[in-house]
Amino acid sequence: MEVEDDIDEDYYCSDGEDNSNSDDSAIVEEQEIEELDDNEVVHPFDVGLSVGVNEEDEEDNEQSLKMYKNGRMYTPARWGQIVLNPWIMFMSKGEFLSVLSDYYVQEGFSVIVLKSDKRRYTAECSEKLCTWKLHSSCLPDSITWAIKTLTGNHKECFNLKRNPMVTVPWMAKKIETELRAHPEMPVKSMADLLMKGYDIDVCLRTIYKVRIDVVEVVYEGFEESYNSLAAYGEVIKQTNPGSWALITWHNPQTGQTGGPWVFERFCGKENTESWSYFFRKLRLGFQSVGCSNWDWTFISDKMKGVEMALEKEFPQCTKRICAQHLYSNFKLKWGGPAFHDLFWRTANATSTHAFHKAIEEINKLSRPASDYLLSVEEQ
Incomplete structure (x- = not known):
């Protein structure tokens, strides 16, 4: 077999079984690379590995050589389940981050991103006692991304119902198809849909923001609609x-x-x-x-x-003052579940007696908090 064929095989991207546990295969690959002499054909990727790189880059690139042969491209598991392992490759950084966001939500945990740039991404579980950590980087072709290491296991830091990794753009992307089919879908139904499909609990106020984002995409913004507003006013009168x-x-x-x-x-x-x-x-x-x-x-x-x-x-x-906006200002100084429950008990009071009882409970926790609410002239 010619040397050029051997090198092509080293960079072959397998779609089959994951051979990352085969130590003998890795040793053979390193030997084949080391045996090349000056007269043999060098793959273009090899040239990039030896120019202007530091020790950390060289370590990543050596691992990338193995990955092109032993790694496999990412494909969703059955029923859309996401399973991540070392040696999994992605077509682009965008695909990698998209899959990773879905994985965080699927497993119900949040992360702290330690490094994120054009070539590397490193994150660890936000729980201090958890050992889960992921490191990935861009491969020598400057397009493909791969998971290099994935270590540790989650113990009691998963299944978060209120996951900070669940962002408004992420939810808008997931619910866009349903909202296109049912533009008048109630916000409560949207929240139930997210709970059923992704097991996440989202407050209704955030769902309103999701609806605005989706409507902006579906109807391509509101600016064009303003051009028809004068004609719409005439139609109303007619x-x-x-x-x-x-x-x-x-x-x-x-x-x-x-x-x-x-x-x-x-x-x-x-x-x-x-x-x-x-x-x-x-x-x-x-x-x-x-x-x-x-x-x-x-x-x-x-x-x-x-x-x-x-x-x-x-x-x-x-x-009258909008209670939601009043609470947004109130929680800046007096946050937490206790003040949250007492505030809404006060706001929803249907009698003077119930209102003053709730104010008394707030006063027990903080006199300035109760004074703040009583200072609002009309509630």
Whole structure:
């Protein structure tokens, strides 16, 4: 057999059984590489191994030589189960990271990434007592990635229901097909779907973000939809007699109306001027349909300028604060499950007695926390 055939065999990527445990095969490969003399053909990868590399690179590249023959390309196991072992190769870094994210969720554990660059990726289990660790790197072709070492076993650090490795983009990718088929799918159904398919528990507020991401992909953003908004307003008035619609747009380049329409008043800066404009037009709209009742209730997240604008345009209105936004500020100082449960017990109280009982419980834990909630003028 010619030398050139031998070298091609060294770089052959097997799709068959995993021979990584064969020590004799590894010894034979090293001997074949060492026996090449100056007159023999050198594979292009060999040239790259000897130029401008440090000791760590040389160690990785020596292992890569074995991997091209003994390794195997990644294929999902039966029923989509992911099984990772040393010597498994991936077509690209993107495929490797995608499979790895699915594996973290499947096994229910989180990791700390120790190194991640264009050529290496190293991660270990986030639990201090766990010994699980993975190291992978790019092979000499600068495209293929492979798992070099995978050590340790999980003991009590798996099956996380609230896994920090579960991100909004990851969930959006997994649920996109179902949401395309059922655009009106309720958020609760989306959460149940993720629990059933991936055994993960996700709060509904995060699911709303997932829906926004998927809708952005499915409908290619909202910018194009704004071009049809004026026509939509006319359709509302034509098909629903007595309805009132006000559409305001402004072109910042020309200072004139027309496309492309940018809704500065509604999507621009949140200040007293913009909110006063909105509430004034809303008040005029009420008047145009003969509405004389001004005791409306407005719920906001205390956005800039809202309260001053309401005082000017709707002085008799009742103001409420969104409990979710109030809690987002509250938990910055008083976090944890105890404060979480007591806050929502307070927010959901249906009587004065129940409200004050919940406030008393919060006061036992922290006087400043209860004072903070009581300082909110209208809840």
